[in-house]
Amino acid sequence: MAAAAQQPITYTLSFPNAVHHEADIKVVFAELPAGLFSVRMARSSPGRYALHEFAKNIYKVKAYNSVGQEITLTRPNPHQWDIPSHDGTVTITYTLFGDRADGTYNGISEEHVHLNMPATLMYGLGLDNRARLVQFNLPAGKNWQIATQLKKETTPNTYTAPHLQYLMDSPVEISDLKFSEWQLPAQNKTIRIALHTQAGDKAFADYTTKAKKVVAEAGAVFGQFPDYDFNSYTFLACYGPQAVGDGMEHRNSTFITSSQPLENNVNTHLSTFSHEYFHSWNVERIRPKSLEPFNYAEANMSGELWFAEGFTNYYGDLVLCRSGVNTVTEYAQNISAELNHVLNSPGHQYFSPVQMSYQAPFVDAAQSIDPVNRVNTYISYYPFGSVIGLALDLTLRTRFKIITLDTYMQAIWRKHGQPEIPYTLTDLENILGSVTRDPEFAQAFFQQHIYGLKLADYKFLLAQAGFLLRPVNPNKASLGLTLLNFRNNAAVIQTGTLVGSPLYQAGLDREDVIQTIAGKKINSYNDLAAALAAHKPGDRVNITYTPRVGASKETIVTLIPDPQLEAVPYETAGLPLTKQMKAFRASWLSSKVKSGRK
Ligand SMILES: [Zn+2]
Ligand SMILES: [Zn+2]
Structure with a gap:
């Protein structure tokens, strides 16, 4: 005071x-x-x-x-x-x-x-x-x-x-700002967008119309809006060449920035809008104890970022789908991108989501000049936490029917957000136990997926809602997801090779230059694609390469199926969408503003 x-x-x-x-x-x-x-x-x-x-x-x-x-x-x-x-x-x-x-x-x-x-x-x-x-x-x-x-x-x-x-x-x-503002229902609270952009009024009107839906849909997750200080919440949007892409949450406002203009990017910019607005509950008021009070003299470490950022990421996308800004197919593409990243990164064998959260001071806009082994050891707590949110939501809906991740978020809001009592990981586990009335389930979920290294069964969980998780190209042969940089007519391995991948097993690593695969010279991406297309997963092929130091070497690699995954609606995949799946999906992805509002 x-x-x-x-x-x-x-x-x-x-x-x-x-x-x-x-x-x-x-x-x-x-x-x-x-x-x-x-x-x-x-x-x-x-x-x-x-x-x-x-x-x-x-x-x-x-x-x-x-x-x-x-x-x-x-x-x-x-x-x-x-x-x-x-x-x-x-x-x-x-x-x-x-x-x-x-x-x-x-x-x-x-x-x-x-x-x-x-x-x-x-x-x-x-x-x-x-x-x-x-x-x-x-x-x-x-x-x-x-x-x-x-x-x-x-x-x-x-x-x-x-x-x-x-x-x-x-x-x-x-x-030179443009403004739009509206009142939240049944409350003396104003939501305001202050926009700095070169865009015309038409794009801003479209943005505002959709933004209102996103705000309402986020409120419906919790059943209540925060009691914003000084009775207003302000989006500080800056879009254009004067800005750099970002989003940053605050108690009663957010910076949402992009170098891209608003015109033709309304939905892309609303993705950051949705994420940051969800933070006005999750992280600003539902606040990890580890960040209180914020220390301006040191790095602030929190083991809760898989929840504070990851669950916010999950809801940022879900709210866009529920509000109709994004389609179900677009939502499935978001899920695909996140699952691809998490399931195909060796990092989940190294650190739990809590331990990944501890890495934030090294990765969140941190800079150092020495190489790191993050391609193998790290998965961002954003997608990692987001797919845990997905797993928990679908598990709750499958196992407890009327209890959903929304129910859980509402309970956390009542206990920690609204009274502004910072939470710990133990609090999150205890609340999961109380909303499900199954503390053993909560304990097992946290032990396996939050403190532990176990991944959920996403194929099974997504199937409940009629989404098929499958490899994009199961018959395509691959060297793994290692990044190759084609320069000076050579394929240079740009980062460390992924643990377990064919190149890793064969002993290749950063800065090695691949010369031939199965006798074919590799000068470009097209050469590589053609060389791999001539083979199938499981084939053993000769590879010649120049290591960082010394003369050329020759070895054998075993090709694997292309590991890329996608989640597609059953109806798109030509599979029958049952009544039960349809109902599950509707309950999950449909608007909560009209039907579920308390
Ligand atoms: Zn500006
Ligand atoms: Zn965030």
Whole structure:
């Protein structure tokens, strides 16, 4: 809680050199306790799990006392500035550079000011509970407006946040914005889309019509909308060459960005819209204990991302199907892509979904220059968690009939989301036990599929809804899913070969160059396809290759069936769709807004 008597920390942001991607920022810290005062730039940002070292884009840092005299600053570590002594008021000024408008970084240009607060604002140590006031000096001659979840004050272009956590969670989009908004049923809550794009009004109208359906359908999963702070939720959409594709969830808003224009991409952009909006329940209010409070000075590790991100991914797609934005066939294609990735990645033999979630600080927009063995050891908790959501939903529907994943999500919402009590993995398991009234089932499911390495029987589960999981080309011979790069008339193995694949078994690895297969020279993708087409799975063929070091080698590989999978509706596959399957599928994929609303 903010102490009412204390002056808020005041931030003033100006953009006189936006053309070169700079902002001038001034922060006034008043009523400081005597002694050493330290300010920092965040190293991490909520919703992104790697370290981003935001201090790297800050320069010309200066400090002044209450009468405007410059005072001494020292640098104890790369993220921090220390002021050894002061007179109770410290003003810091600095220049910020930002040229990547996405969910994590900043885009400052003549087109817009797009700010993620941890990448933007310095904070003072020990002042987390102080209120904040943020003032924007907008450039003259532009028709710019401000969109943010910060609380709007009566002074123009002025906003407040009750404390540091809310400030950091509140991104801002300033540009020539288009708006659409509507009220949620039976509540005094506004849903708003603030759109920065070069698109025309027709595309925006189409986007808004479909967006309303997505919002309603997401609400129907939980049977209730969150009680948004300050009575509104804002989509901060930035689509066009000024942006980079991303989506980032926040309590009462989301950044949804893409370099692709809105025209002809309405449904693609709604996929991110749907995912991020689901987060306003799952992760923003149904919150893993491991992320509370968010630590801006370190990487934040959570073993729950298979649920927080993965189940959100599952519902992001499901809501698009239920709302009619995507067809059942398109939904089946989404499932196919995810199952293909998860079932064909050796990673599921290395780490459980909980352990995969622990990898986030190494993979979520993290960068390093040394090669890693992730082709073999890693599966993103997004598709991994998503197919676990699919497995749990279909298992519940098969085994417990009227209990579904929606029932489970509603129970988690009531126990943890609505009262905002952070959850643990044990809580998730216990709630599964209580909604099914079968704690043994819940325990087995978690032991096998969440803490363990066991994959669900997707072929059986999908068949209940009349979807056939099958190999796309069962008779096609393959070397496995290893990535080959055809350059300079040679087939270069680009990444490590997949554990168990023919190339791996034969001892080939990264940077080896394949020369011939069964005597045929391989110069291009077409050469490779032709060489494999002359054989069938199980054939043993000669392969010659040049390893990274040394002379050419010759070995034998055993070709396997093309491992690619697809899930197709029974009716498409020419199989009979029974009444029971039809009913199962309808209950799963049909809209819950009309029929199931409480
Ligand atoms: Zn923008
Ligand atoms: Zn997400």
